[in-house]
Amino acid sequence: MKPLVIVEASPDTPLVWFDVAIRGGSCTDPLGIEGLHRHAAMLARRGAGRRDRAELDETLDSLGAAVEVGVSRDAVSVAGLALSRHLDQVIDLAADILAEPKFSEDEHARLLRETPQVLDEIRDDDSALATRWFDWLCSPGHPYGRTSLGTETSLTRIDRATATATWKREVVSGNLVIGLAGDVDDASAQRVVTRLTERIPTAERPSVAAELPAREAKGRRMILVDKPDRTQAQIRIGHLSVGYGHPDTAALAIAEAVFGGMFSSRLMQEIRVKRGWSYGAGCALRRSRLPHWFELWMAAGIDVAGPAVALALELFADYANNGPTDDEVDFARSYLVGAMPFHVATARQRMQLAVRDAVFDLPSGFTAQLPEAFAGLSPADVRAACRAHLRPDDAVTVAVTTAEQARGPLEAANAGVLTVVDHDEY
Amino acid sequence: MSMSSLGWKLEAEAPAGRGTTARRYRLSNGLSLITAIDKRAPIVALQTWFRVGSRHERPGATGMAHLFEHLMFGQTESLPPGEFDRLVERTGGESNAATWVDWTYYRLSLPARDLPLGIRLEAERMQHLVLETGPVESERDVVTNERRERVEDDVDGWLDEQLMAHAFTVHPYRWPTIGWMEDIRALSLSEIRAFYRTWYAPNNAVIVCVGDFDEPALLDLIASHYGSIPPAELPAASPITEPEQTRERVVRAPKPIATDRLLVGYKAPGQDEADWAVLEIVATLLAGCPSARLYRRLVIEREVASSVDAQLTPFRDPSLLRLAVTAARGHTADEILGLIDEQLAAMAAQPPSKAEVEKAKAIAETDFWTSLVDIDGKAEAFGHYEAALGDFRKVTQLAERLAQVTAEDVARVVQTYLRPDRRTIVIAEPESGDVADEEDAA
Numbered sequence: 001m002k003p004l005v006i007v008e009a010s011p012d013t014p015l016v017w018f019d020v021a022i023r024g025g026s027c028t029d030p031l032g033i034e035g036l037h038r039h040a041a042m043l044a045r046r047g048a049g050r051r052d053r054a055e056l057d058e059t060l061d062s063l064g065a066a067v068e069v070g071v072s073r074d075a076v077s078v079a080g081l082a083l084s085r086h087l088d089q090v091i092d093l094a095a096d097i098l099a100e101p102k103f104s105e106d107e108h109a110r111l112l113r114e115t116p117q118v119l120d121e122i123r124d125d126d127s128a129l130a131t132r133w134f135d136w137l138c139s140p141g142h143p144y145g146r147t148s149l150g151t152e153t154s155l156t157r158i159d160r161a162t163a164t165a166t167w168k169r170e171v172v173s174g175n176l177v178i179g180l181a182g183d184v185d186d187a188s189a190q191r192v193v194t195r196l197t198e199r200i201p202t203a204e205r206p207s208v209a210a211e212l213p214a215r216e217a218k219g220r221r222m223i224l225v226d227k228p229d230r231t232q233a234q235i236r237i238g239h240l241s242v243g244y245g246h247p248d249t250a251a252l253a254i255a256e257a258v259f260g261g262m263f264s265s266r267l268m269q270e271i272r273v274k275r276g277w278s279y280g281a282g283c284a285l286r287r288s289r290l291p292h293w294f295e296l297w298m299a300a301g302i303d304v305a306g307p308a309v310a311l312a313l314e315l316f317a318d319y320a321n322n323g324p325t326d327d328e329v330d331f332a333r334s335y336l337v338g339a340m341p342f343h344v345a346t347a348r349q350r351m352q353l354a355v356r357d358a359v360f361d362l363p364s365g366f367t368a369q370l371p372e373a374f375a376g377l378s379p380a381d382v383r384a385a386c387r388a389h390l391r392p393d394d395a396v397t398v399a400v401t402t403a404e405q406a407r408g409p410l411e412a413a414n415a416g417v418l419t420v421v422d423h424d425e426y
Numbered sequence: 427m428s429m430s431s432l433g434w435k436l437e438a439e440a441p442a443g444r445g446t447t448a449r450r451y452r453l454s455n456g457l458s459l460i461t462a463i464d465k466r467a468p469i470v471a472l473q474t475w476f477r478v479g480s481r482h483e484r485p486g487a488t489g490m491a492h493l494f495e496h497l498m499f500g501q502t503e504s505l506p507p508g509e510f511d512r513l514v515e516r517t518g519g520e521s522n523a524a525t526w527v528d529w530t531y532y533r534l535s536l537p538a539r540d541l542p543l544g545i546r547l548e549a550e551r552m553q554h555l556v557l558e559t560g561p562v563e564s565e566r567d568v569v570t571n572e573r574r575e576r577v578e579d580d581v582d583g584w585l586d587e588q589l590m591a592h593a594f595t596v597h598p599y600r601w602p603t604i605g606w607m608e609d610i611r612a613l614s615l616s617e618i619r620a621f622y623r624t625w626y627a628p629n630n631a632v633i634v635c636v637g638d639f640d641e642p643a644l645l646d647l648i649a650s651h652y653g654s655i656p657p658a659e660l661p662a663a664s665p666i667t668e669p670e671q672t673r674e675r676v677v678r679a680p681k682p683i684a685t686d687r688l689l690v691g692y693k694a695p696g697q698d699e700a701d702w703a704v705l706e707i708v709a710t711l712l713a714g715c716p717s718a719r720l721y722r723r724l725v726i727e728r729e730v731a732s733s734v735d736a737q738l739t740p741f742r743d744p745s746l747l748r749l750a751v752t753a754a755r756g757h758t759a760d761e762i763l764g765l766i767d768e769q770l771a772a773m774a775a776q777p778p779s780k781a782e783v784e785k786a787k788a789i790a791e792t793d794f795w796t797s798l799v800d801i802d803g804k805a806e807a808f809g810h811y812e813a814a815l816g817d818f819r820k821v822t823q824l825a826e827r828l829a830q831v832t833a834e835d836v837a838r839v840v841q842t843y844l845r846p847d848r849r850t851i852v853i854a855e856p857e858s859g860d861v862a863d864e865e866d867a868a
Contacts, residue, residue: 012444012466013795053726057716062781064788066715083792110729117732117754120684126579228682228857231574263511263521273508276567279575299575331516338518338537345467346800424684 001174001204003197006354007189008181010347016087016182017348019079020098020196021359023177024170026148027073027210027290033157035150039111040163041069041076046107049096053107056093065090067097071148074289075177075359076170084183091195098171099199101164108160115155122149123424126227126234126400127299133225134236134398136426138293141213142240144286151426172203177358181351210290216240220313220416221396226403227423233305233401233410237312238295239394244287245362250373251385252285252294257332258324258382259283259316260296264331267296270315277304281312289360294390302401306409309397313414320390323383330379337371344368429642432649434459440819443798448808450818451645456629456657459648460808460818462636464801468538470637471805474548475531475813477632478625480605481598481666481743487613489569489605490621491530495523496565497618498532503554507561510547517543527599528742529813535802538638542647548633549651552626557619566610573604581681585689585750585852592675593691593746593850597668627658634809634818636801668693668744674846681854685732686753688762689852691746692844694738698815702738703827704835705747705843709736710786711778711836712769713749717785719769720749728765730757742814747844759853767846774840777833790828797821 029036045067046053060067067080067090078097082090122128136145150158178196180189217240242248253261260267260283271281278298286292296316300308324332344350350368357366397415399406400423411418429436433454442448448462483490499521501507514521519536534544577583587602594600604610635644671693681687695701712720713736724731733752739745751762797803808818 010466012446012464013799014444015792015795015799054717054722058785061715061717062785062788064785064790064792066792081792081796083788083795110726113729114732117685117752120755121732121752124581124683124687127575231578232571234579262515264508264515269508272568273564276564276571279568279572299571301571301574331512335515335518338516338540339520340518341467341469341537342518342520342535345469348799 001202003173003176003178003193004358005193006177006179006351006358007184007186008347008351008354009184009189010181011183014084014183016082016084016180016184017080017351018091018094018192019077019179019352019355020094021177021179021355022076022078022170023074023175023205023359024208025074025076026071026146027143028208029146031146032154033162034146034154035115035148036158036163036166037076038071038148038150039115039158040167041071041078042111043103043107043163044097044101044167045069046111047102047104049093049100051096052102052104060090060093063090067094073144073148087184087188087192088195091192095196095199098196101167103160103164103167105160108163112155112158115150116152118149119152126230126232129225129227129423130234130236130398130400133223133400133426134238134295134396137223137398138238138396139213139217139240143210143212143290144288144292169206172201172206173197174203174205176200177355179351179355181347212290216394217396218394220393222410222413222415222418223396223398224403224407224410224418224420225398225400225423226420227400228402230302230400230402232299232301233399233406234299235305235309235312236295236297236398237309237316237395238293239391239396240291241285241294241389243289243291245289245360245366248385248389250370251377251382252389253336253370254329254332254374254377254382255324255386255390256283256285257336258328259319262332262335266315266319267298267312270311271298271300271308277301277308287356302405305399305401305406306413309399309410309413309415313392313395316390316395317392320386320392323386324379326379329382333374333377336374340368340371429645432645433653434645434649438817438819440822442804442808448818450812453628453649453653455653455655457648457652458632458812459645460632460634460812461641461644462804462808463639463641464636464804465638468638469801470536470538470541470544470635470639471801472534472536472541472544472548473531473634473805473809474552475529475632475634475809476625477528477630477813478530479526479528480601480603481527482625483598483601485601486609487617488601488609490613490618492525492604493565493569493610493613493618494622495525495530496569497557497562498523498551498555500561500565501556502550503556504550510551513543513547519544525603527603529810531809531813533802541635541639541644545647545651549655552628552631553655555622555626557615557622559615562615562618566613569604569610570607573607573610576604577602581683581687581854584681585687585854588677588852589689589691589746589748589850592677592852593693594668594744597666597743599741599743624658624661627660628652628655629657630660632809632812634805634812636805636808666743671848675850676853677851678853678855680857683854683856685755685757685856686759687854688751688753688759690749690763690766691850693848694745694747694843696743696745697740698742698820700827701839701843702745703824704831704839705738706828707783707786707790707831708836708839708844709738709747710789711773711782712736714786715789719773720766723769724751724762724765730754730762730765740810740814759855763851770840770844774837774844777837780833783831783833783836787829787831790825794825
């Protein structure tokens with residue numbers, strides 16, 4: 001079983017980007033051990049082959065290169081950047097990380113001490129905190145509600161053996177998508193792929209199921225994340241919708257653009273331009289393999305947080321029921337078709353999009369061919385998608401703000417039962 | 427028509443990456459144009475840089491330059507409110523703007539076929555912006571909310587603002603680009619209009635166009651839209667001398683955060699001075715990569731910090747080398763400061779090895795090429811160097827300066843600039859009850 005390989009050559013700079021995506025990601029963390037995939041990936045980067053962490057860092061830096069690991073909901077990524085004259089050396093180091101990570105006991109313990117401090121940094125950042133709470137509570141039990149970082153409790157349950165086993169089970173040839181972009185030709189690309197994978201076990205993609213909850217949450221709910229001294233409310237509103245690649249993906253992209261994906265969109269005009277309540281306001285359907293959130297966001301002044309939530313929900317309900325006008329669909333289609341060249345302008349962008357499509361198990365070129373899908377949609381199709389996939393009556397609202405000032409107006413915002421939690425509870 | 431008959435003069439040209447040449451032209455009314463053709467994709471980056479930033483404001487009217495970043499998307503004599511954004515978005519393009527201490531710039535990313543539209547829109551708003559009470563008040567509300575989001579409710583924004591306010595005592599760099607809240611609320615319509623008439627003029631602007639276009643056609647288009655705009659009488663630029671800092675300045679305040687946050691700013695020379703490049707290498711050696719000295723010492727070996735970052739501001743006048751550190755649970759900013767001093771003392775006393783300096787240069791080389799990968803990045807690089815330092819060719823000249831830095835240079839600039847008496851320290855500490863100590867972590 002060979003890995004899927006994507007190459008986008010471009011000789012305009014002496015740089016090469018590579019991205020090895022390992023299917024799985026944080027949505028497959030075991031319940032109660034959230035943070036496992038991130039932990040395993042971070043640990044793999046901290047010493048591999050014959051080099052410990054310091055030697056690996058020193059070698060990469062001396063080459064002007066970077067190899068970073070990351071975890072998303074659907075994949076772990078080992079991604080790098082190298083000057084093309086150093087490409088082989090950097091690829092060998094990345095191959096060490098993939099095939100021969102040390103999983104040192106010292107680094108394992110250190111990482112367990114470090115990660116709670118990343119949680120602290122999120123608690124210090126209102127926008128990141130709002131997103132963290134919203135992800136957790138939007139659709140209880142959904143795999144995308146599992147935090148990739150973990151929690152103070154789940155981190156205590158991560159052991160080195162489990163992290164090692166997770167890495168070894170998932171870093172197999174059939175589970176990888178390898179992207180290369182930049183100053184490479186066919187011969188060097190072939191050489192790079194061989195060097196990256198020759199020490200990795202040849203095996204089929206492991207079967208890792210991310211189970212969706214049997215029942216979705218119904219009715220509106222609101223969570224006020226209480227934090228002192230706020231002058232604003234960081235607000236997220238949304239619900240579970242569909243995955244990227246659903247047959248209505250193109251229609252929902254148009255719907256998203258009309259409601260909150262452009263400066264001219266309804267949310268931006270009503271919240272920012274007409275009322276000056278927030279610097280920004282928008283919405284998006286999260287792009288993921290499984291069904292994910294349709295989400296609205298804004299940061300309203302604390303004095304208008306209640307009216308801002310009420311207005312956003314009112315606009316959302318109207319939009320879900322009636323959808324966009326014919327003119328709005330025409331405008332958004334024009335915007336999205338015209339915007340596509342900006343998303344595929346560089347070799348690196350094309351490679352990253354292709355890797356993402358592959359991780360989502362979509363046909364090759366799915367995203368790049370969306371403009372053709374936009375052309376075939378009527379306004380009625382978009383309105384039907386709004387009615388089918390937007391559910392304002394089940395919207396969850398999260399507001400990070402100071403309860404003392406904001407609680408009353410938020411309770412009056414018609415956002416459902418309000419629960420107050422402390423900002424450092426999660 | 428020939429270039430000269432249109433009023434253009436070719437002033438400079440230089441390589442702009444592999445197989446690309448950048449050129450600077452000037453129109454007879456003083457308008458500068460930088461071009462670089464890149465036909466990899468059917469798109470263009472069209473940016474208009476104005477040599478006006480927050481340094482050109484007066485105390486009591488801070489935030490004026492940034493307010494224009496909002497107002498310039500409003501009504502003009504021929505465009506009703508909202509039409510600018512609608513015209514751009516219908517093409518699939520995007521518009522945005524940024525303001526900093528030395529400049530303001532307006533960015534359009536457009537399909538190549540829509541370049542004429544972009545030029546028409548930019549020329550229109552340079553001359554015919556409508557500044558009336560209603561739209562100004564609406565944008566004033568938006569800016570106050572932007573400030574709440576970026577400063578009042580953001581500890582990093584607060585640290586940054588306090589650092590500038592205390593590091594500079596005379597220079598206009600001391601006030602925030604977004605402006606003090608009370609000033610934003612008080613900016614008068616008459617002063618807003620005067621600011622526009624003073625600074626938004628062809629002889630104070632640099633247009634940068636990078637992407638897929640035909641250069642003679644571009645010159646023709648820009649000449650036809652801008653050629654008749656008269657130059658403005660720009661205020662004389664008098665040099666501003668920030669007094670030498672001779673003692674350490676410290677600011678502390680409680681914030682609703684988990685652990686101490688520390689921001690230290692060391693006075694550094696302006697970006698055009700020779701030692702700026704050396705300090706850029708120093709910043710990399712301190713915290714610019716996983717093997718950097720401060721990162722290793724603070725985060726990995728001693729575990730007193732969860733993050734450390736070093737940045738050198740690219741200012742025309744005195745810059746700051748900034749060290750930003752987040753304390754680990756159970757550790758304090760004061761403890762971290764002591765370790766920073768140890769590292770700097772070691773670097774001043776003993777030049778780094780040649781290999782260590784070469785490492786920082788290799789990272790700088792990668793960064794240089796990375797900045798030229800996409801057309802927006804190229805345009806931003808050219809625009810910044812032309813607007814702030816007077817010559818877009820300094821993009822590549824800086825890369826050459828970085829390549830020439832020696833270990834002895836590093837030790838010398840650390841001794842010269844990174845001294846306690848030249849620094850300003852801002853510390854945000856957890857409010858009572860928010861302190862997370864090691865027992866909490868366990």
